[in-house]
Amino acid sequence: MGERHNGQVQPSDASPMSDAARREAFARHVEPEIPVLLRVARTLTGSAADAEDLVQETLIRAYRAMDQFDGAHPRAWLLTILRNTGSNLRRRTRPDLVEDWNALADPKPAFGAERPETPQDAVLVDVLDEELERAINALDARFRAVLVMVDVHGLSYAECAEALGIPVGTVMSRLSRARDRMRKHLKATGRLS
Amino acid sequence: MTSNFLMRECRRTARNLQRFLDRDPSAPLSEDDRRRVEAHLKECEKCRTLSEEFQALHSSLSDLGSTLAPSDEAVDRVKAALDRALQAETGQP
Incomplete structure (x- = not known):
């Protein structure tokens, strides 16, 4: 498998994975993490339906990027894809809420401030x-x-x-x-x- | 033991208490720090109470987590939607 790229889908120089190997790696590393992804997506989106959409899109990206995953720390790899996917989806579908999403990563929260x-x-x-x-x-x-x-x-x-x-x-x-x-x-x- | 020493240890314990309780692999306490927190909790009732309150809070929040687990149906829906999307993309069943 290729190098880990922090959850970003990037082109790989390695020979492409066969469909069978991709499916096998996906079933082994990704499928067991679906419940955790749904929990985290629910925390990020605020809705069960949006969480399912976000996880579905995350899984599609993970499937396409399986040949770039190094086999270590699948949960961390998937959470990075989830965050990037969520940010992109939100920008595309709910531009009015992008600021709220990004605010979670704001380095200087006003602790205790009323918002x-x-x-x-x-x-x-x-x-x-x-x-x-x-x-x-x-x-x-x-x-x-x-x-x-x-x-x-x-x-x-x-x-x-x-x-x-x-x-x-x-x-x-x-x-x-x-x-x-x-x-x-x-x-x-x-x-x- | 002087009250100054005790107050210093209280501050030190307050600084390290969350890491002591969490034992998270990303932020382990040194063995020395761990032993100091343990020793201080044995002798300081105020810090021991604080530690017990954080443990009770964690336990309540953790119990809440078990009630919020996604249903098997939700997991199945996501898997089915993924299969459909990949099938449409690759043309393979």
Whole structure:
């Protein structure tokens, strides 16, 4: 297989993969990650239907790029494709929301600042303890995305960094602040004793 | 043990607590730092309470994750749509 290219579909000098080898590699490395991709896509898009569209497009790109995947860290590779695909799809289909999507990767979030609610801000938690939901929704979207990906969906710091296109250190600092806010909110409302 | 020393250790523990609890491979604590956090949590009730609160929060959020897992139907729909798209593209079943 060729070199890993950070999830970008790029031309390869290597001889093309046979269809059978491509299907086999796809089934082995990609299909087991579909549930995680759906979870992350739901966090990024705010809707189950949009998440399925995004994952479908991501899988098509991954399939085409299988010969450029080096076999290591498939989840991180797919999360990068997912992020790039989501950004492109959003630019094409919902130009009004591109700024909200890009804001998740903004290096300087105004922590604690009030921002108007947008569709991007809708949190992807349907069935929730009410107080937990209120605490999550009270977070800035950038902090919320990191908290949901790491603590709710179980991504590692590095996987979350790939999905959002931010450094691991930024994931850690946003996570720390988000958790601290959550802890204080839940403590104040008696949810944490 | 002086209160200054304890306060220094509290600050140090607060700085390292998330990494201590998460044990994430991207940001491991050094063995020395890990031992210091462990030792401090044994002797400082305030930091121990903080640690327990973060663990309870993580546990609640993690439980929430299990209720938000995508359904098998959603996974099947995505796979079926992918098959259709690739079939249209390659002309192969």
